[in-house]
Amino acid sequence: xxxxxxxxxxxxxxxxxxxxxxxxxxxxxxxxxxxxxxxxxxxxxxxxxxxxxxxxxxxxxxxxxxxxxxxxxxxxxxxxxxxxxxxxxxxxxxxxxxxxxxxxxxxxxxxxx
Amino acid sequence: xxxxxxxxxxxxxxxxxxxxxxxxxxxxxxxxxxxxxxxxxxxxxxxxxxxxxxxxxxxxxxxxxxxxxxxxxxxxxxxxxxxxxxxxxxxxxxxxxxxxxxxxxxxxxxxxxx
Numbered sequence: 481x482x483x484x485x486x487x488x489x490x491x492x493x494x495x496x497x498x499x500x501x502x503x504x505x506x507x508x509x510x511x512x513x514x515x516x517x518x519x520x521x522x523x524x525x526x527x528x529x530x531x532x533x534x535x536x537x538x539x540x541x542x543x544x545x546x547x548x549x550x551x552x553x554x555x556x557x558x559x560x561x562x563x564x565x566x567x568x569x570x571x572x573x574x575x576x577x578x579x580x581x582x583x584x585x586x587x588x589x590x591x592x593x
Numbered sequence: 594x595x596x597x598x599x600x601x602x603x604x605x606x607x608x609x610x611x612x613x614x615x616x617x618x619x620x621x622x623x624x625x626x627x628x629x630x631x632x633x634x635x636x637x638x639x640x641x642x643x644x645x646x647x648x649x650x651x652x653x654x655x656x657x658x659x660x661x662x663x664x665x666x667x668x669x670x671x672x673x674x675x676x677x678x679x680x681x682x683x684x685x686x687x688x689x690x691x692x693x694x695x696x697x698x699x700x701x702x703x704x705x706x707x
Contacts, residue, residue, distance in 0.1 A: 586636075
């Protein structure tokens with residue numbers, strides 16, 4: 481399996497509900513970032529959490545990082561129809577002397593009005 | 594401040610041809626990375642350039658190449674196109690040389706190989 485796998489692959493919720501997406505990875509990382517992608521378009525950066533941080537907030541977004549379990553979660557509270565998108569985690573790690581960013585497989589979120 | 598600009602937005606090429614994609618990073622950003630996104634393989638890292646030097650490369654064949662100019666603009670070239678090269682190609686720019694800074698993505702170039 482790949483470095484950075486999101487779970488679930490797809491999620492459908494009602495507007496106003498919370499959405500939780502999980503990301504697991506394999507190797508030690510420097511930081512982990514979450515991105516949003518609207519259908520077939522570019523990625524929008526949401527949050528960066530460093531390996532020595534455990535939790536970070538940005539508006540309705542909350543990200544946690546558990547380096548012992550090599551996992552992260554993204555919580556979107558009070559979801560809106562506009563949150564419908566694919567969400568990716570990206571891990572940053574040293575690889576062969578370089579820093580390398582690896583994206584996960586993504587979670588497709590649908591928020592039903 | 595203008596965002597990351599990728600041109601062209603859409604491209605249709607024939608198998609065996611070659612293609613060049615362009616990426617203009619945000620002003621002041623010196624790092625440009627390229628990614629390929631397909632439904633089957635997801636987002637895969639192609640390469641990264643910083644100050645005109647390729648610093649990192651993903652697991653793609655030599656048909657995929659790139660370069661960066663002194664103004665930080667970057668081009669990606671794919672030679673001898675194959676049907677499997679059909680994908681959304683995304684570039685991202687960063688201010689610094691470290692990946693612990695935010696990456697800003699362009700809207701991508703959708704390449705279709707027929």
